[in-house]
Amino acid sequence: MVERSEQILLEQARAGDEESFARLVDTHAARLINLGWRMTGSRDQAEDLAQEAFLRLHRSLGSFRGDSSLSTWLYRTLSRLAIDHLRREKLKRKIFFFRSADSEQADPVDIAPDPGTGPGETLLAMETGQRVRHALQQLSPQQRAVFTLRHDEGLSLQEIADTLQLSQGTVKAHLHRAVTSLREELHDLRERIGS
Amino acid sequence: MKRTDCQPERLTLYHYHELEETERQRVADHLAACPACREELEDLNRVLRLADTGRLEISNLERQQFTQRVSVAGRRRKRSRIPAWGLALSSATALGLALILLRPGITPQPQPPQQQSSRIFADIDMLQNFDMLDDLDLLENLDLLQEMGDLG
Structure with missing residues (x-):
């Protein structure tokens, strides 16, 4: 479940308060970038994935019900984005024969x-x-x-x-x-x- | 000691404390009596220690810059949705006007069905090529890659 302070920030962000959304980003950024970095091995890629996860949150603010914690929601979103990214990279490498998979x-x-x-x-x-x-x-x-x-x-x-x-x-x-x-x-x- | 108790999967779960208590005790009893599994577990512990990648340190300044970057990207994405509606509306209007104003004399002659369909396929191929690298489902379904996958 979403914590009370986080719930307030979410409600304010939903109402269009960009500052509240920025505070949510600031709270979760480091953990999310770290997760992306561990999954992809690249800091730049990790930041891109984390950014995309936050943008999806921004887009879904209206439908985010808070059944799971915000942290879990972001983890889930970033994990899926990272898996898609890794699959795409692997396939691109196969197509261009830059290096074989193994x-x-x-x-x-x-x-x-x-x-x-x-x-x-x-x-x-x-x-x-x-x-x-x-x-x-x-x-x-x-x-x-x-x-x-x-x-x-x-x-x-x-x-x-x-x-x-x-x-x-x-x-x-x-x-x-x-x-x-x-x-x-x-x-x-x-x-x-x-x- | 039963050889069937030597199960590498359980050692992985034992390492990560993911076995239920009775199962964990059974593995512990087995390890006490099986030097091969003890060696296996020590080896597994060594490799997993190597795989500790540490943590990426992100300074306050870097975090603020990232937050700023997300805010800017969010605003840009929101803005880009508005012109998209405008563009769609003006395109529809232009198409409607063209249909009304275009005289029958300059309407392209209908082509034989076979020729038409081959052109459609060619166009589809071209569009797919442009988007290919970003379309994961398409990439995965390419015959070439499936054949390569079969070859390992």
């Missing part, structure tokens, strides 16, 4: 070190980051969404099922396949890093 190297831009990391970061840690990002890219869009929501966002399987409108059994299967795929992709790395 054999060639990842795009150098995608696997470049995070600019936020400090200069003291070791080569091994950088390689680990690149390999993990690459391994995550190999997951199917739904596997990646389920894995991100469980592993990074800490949602329960039931919450993920509600968010993605899947059965709990399907969520379990996606999660297990995602974990299996990551283990296969990172097989050599975990041996080098050791226990």
Whole structure:
């Protein structure tokens, strides 16, 4: 359910108060951008997806009844947008033969070190980051969404099922396949890093 | 110890604390007696630790800029809906006038049905090409991609 303060902001936004809508955006922006970043691996893309989710909220203000929390509604919308985006990207790559889904190297831009990391970061840690990002890219869009929501966002399987409108059994299967795929992709790395 | 108790799916759920209490206890008992599954679980824990991607730090300024960006995009989208109605109305008016004013002499001659339908298909193909990259359903239904999918 929507919290009281949020309910007031929603009502004011519904009445056309742009400032109230901006406050709602400000409250949820960081979490939503983070979710988009984890799902796509790109900050720019994450911001675009988050923006689209907020614009859809703006368009749906009249019909938003508050049965689920605003946060859940935004999570659901962004997850679906991210899954569609990942599916589209995968198909585009297939069409243009830029790289095959499972054999060639990842795009150098995608696997470049995070600019936020400090200069003291070791080569091994950088390689680990690149390999993990690459391994995550190999997951199917739904596997990646389920894995991100469980592993990074800490949602329960039931919450993920509600968010993605899947059965709990399907969520379990996606999660297990995602974990299996990551283990296969990172097989050599975990041996080098050791226990 | 039964070999059938070694189920990797359950280890994933065990790691994420997604098993009910009795099931969780059963897996814990099994792990105590099965070195292979213990090794499997340790391995799984190691990989999942590697997969911790951390958190994107977003400063207050960046958040404000993003909020501003959403507000501007919202206003722009709202404005763009109004001219769309105007454009549709003026197009309909122009079409109506053209139908009234166009004399029969300059009306295009009807084409044979077969020629007409092939042109329609060509036009549809062209339109689809323009929109292809943004139309997810269309992309997924392309025969080429389905064949590629079958080949792995």
